[in-house]
Amino acid sequence: MNLESRYTIPSTVLLQCIDDETLLFNSSNELFFALNEMGAVMWEMMSKSHSLQEIFDEMVELFEVDNSVLSNDIIAFANTLAEQGLLSFETKV
């Protein structure tokens, strides 16, 4: 996986805000995942984009952070989501 990776969000994944917490619910396995504040920001961007590069480009404008750190954080976050079935990455043939 790298910033050029493209993804989709499965239709079984639902976002809900309860009090001041953001959670993702995967209806395919009925598991919940809480997102912290930064996770919620990234998910919001992911829901409107289709590639990690688009998210990187948007975040680098908003946050003062080293590009490599940001890139690694985005990829790590996306990896975690994919492992839990919350993101589905396209496989390049």
Added chain:
Amino acid sequence: MERGLGSTVCLAAPLNISASKPSMIYGYHLAFSNELQDEHTPNTIKISPSDFIDSSTCFNIQVYQNNQEKNVTLATDRVFDKPEIGQKWFFQVEDTIEFMWETQSGKISYRFLAEATEDIFRFWLYHIVLPIYFSIGEVYKFLHAGAVEIEDKSVLFMAPSHGGKSTLTDYFIQRGHPLITDDKMATFEREGVYYAVPAHPYHRPFRTVEVLGHLCENPSTQIHPIHAIYILEKSAPDAQITIRTLKGIEKFSRLHEGGEMNFSFFTPQYVSYLAGLANRVNVFAITVPHDLERLKEVYTVITNHTLQLQG
């Protein structure tokens, strides 16, 4: 999917279901009639016997052994997806009874099988079929909860099976609090407010197979906003009784655990509904000592706590 419900032995449907039994169930009048009539009366469901229920074109959705020790089948006449108006639904309890209705039709027909009696018929109708009917018809969303009124406020008790909901609900009823429900809590949302709908006036503090329960002398007859939900947590017999406010994912998770009639085709709507409920209604966890002698303390704590809440 397996087609058809299989062959069954049937008896002639009874001509006269007793009219003396309560007729207001889940906010609707139940009109027991020997014939299904075409006209539709608002807030009324017509319940009629049928000598023959055509199950030949149905697909089985779910076949399972209910906790009433009977095999039950829910089936429909088309691919199992979001319900459509006019879609036929069949519910069969092995050797006992069959029900059939169309989504939001306002009519339910039934056919007695070998082991049916009037009380068994009412058990399945009140406890199971009507909640399914209302869920599929998107009239109500259900929670697995007991509920009573505390000074005109609707208060719900939720817990896993054998978690003490019925015992606590029964304790409140014995002290004169109107019964809203002892098992399936019908709810709906209107303009951001979540309401509790009285179910039926029967209470089963001790769960006996296919028994309708005791007729409660003081059932709730009013629809009130849900004032508070208490999630019961069993604790040691000598433990202190504590109440803590639930927040965020824990609150949602506990409500979701108590979901009822959550059909797969409604999951996104049901999850969204629960989230709205979680954001609007006070939800608390209360430790309940595993000692019947201390129910009075639990009762007092809940009553005082509820009455101090705003709203």
